[in-house]
Amino acid sequence: MSDAGTVVITGNEAAAIAVRLAGVQVVAAYPITPQSPVVETLSKWVDAGELRAELVRVESEHSALTVCIAAATVGARVFTATSANGLAYMNEQVWWAAGARLPVVMACVNRALAAPWNVLNDQQDSMSVRDAGWIQIYCRDNQEILDSLVQAYAIAEQVQLPVMVCYDGFLLSHTSMPVTVPPAELAKAFLPRREPLPIVDLQRPRNIGQVTFADPRADASGNLCHGYMEIRALHQEALERALDVIPAVGDAFAKQFGRGGGGLLWSHLLEDAEVALVAAGSIGSELSVAAETLRSEGIRAGVLGIRAYRPFPAQAVRAALAGKALAVVVDKAMSYGYEGPICSDVRAALLDAERAPAVFGAVTGLGGREVETSQLADAARRAVADFRAGARRRRTAWINLKLREEA
């Protein structure tokens, strides 16, 4: 696996290779389907001496992320991977890693949350922690998994924020496709080793993440320190800065490796489209095929893919969708009691925009439910028909639901 070049590998193998290319020093994870092969592969390499990293075995996902938090605090480059209930079990530390501004990188191999028990794909797990202050990047294919994970370290270390690289369980994690693996030396030059953090100085011990009250307050040395709210505002500013850093790192990646890249959004046939199909992750590829089908029938459709979901690129979404008649947002998750999370965010981003399209939400693929391009095209046709009949707002459509007839 050490040779650079194009290989046919699963998404999980692509993730493991990216972690090795990034020179990760500490890996801690707990097994959960469909993530397990990532860490199994890393474990094999550590055992064989091919990866000089500390692989810490833990009793839970909560501890896995805690190990990463501790190691990242002293300046190590760290990695963990999880899915679904594993991420839910980590939740407390997910918030800690972000609030402590640690450049932890996690692969979230998207899987449905229980109950009922299910090991198959949707995106409810990562969507459920969208507010935690991590950067979230969604991948379309296995190449994007490798590229995005390598880029994730550059982004994380520039803005001092954790990055979650999300990719669809089984659809990508266990599916083989060609992936170009860059030479290790190029990756090493792209990601120079982290410097140990100055906050860890045995001569000057420090409390980190200590009790921080509402108001700014002088510490024992007389320095006026931020209150909780100042720290949170700075966290938000860092996320806003990431809107520039993510595409800049994508450009630097393309320059370094002579291919790839990656910004906040991607698109397919969008420029002259009247109907935009919007989604994150691998369903973007199915939507691209659906858009081509619709075009062959005279419906000018295109696709807007959300690569960076947090921070949410509202301005770029507004620009990309200006002048479209209709945006159909296809979520693989719900904000239960309301609508799909991406749909809400797209709707909110367009609220003050000129020439904004109508936004219809659709949800599909929950718990691994099959999503065929023909079904996506059907759903888009129905949305266009509703729009032409005068609808400007519509109840969330459940695509391929077998409960009752739905749009």
Next chain:
Amino acid sequence: MGTINCGHEIAISSPAAGEAGTTADWRTERPVLEAALCLAAKQGKESCQLCWVYCPDVCIARGVPPVVDFTYCKGCGICAQVCPTEAIRMIPDERGSSAAQPAVPP
């Protein structure tokens, strides 16, 4: 209050007494130590010191007998729980006294 630039974007500080402010006013009970029962006092040497070991706020000083710093004692009562001879007991105290003083019976 103007803007602050403390040079950090995270919560970080140098560890020292009183970092969380003067916590004496959290107190609703205070420990009182009866020297006649305290092992260290009875033996006339710095023995036992379990209250010093267990105080979560590090506000008991080693001694014969140990001394509570009432500027920071939150009145949690752990010292009274761990004292092997029940020399320390908790009594109601809502004054939030902030003077360092030996914990002696009133």
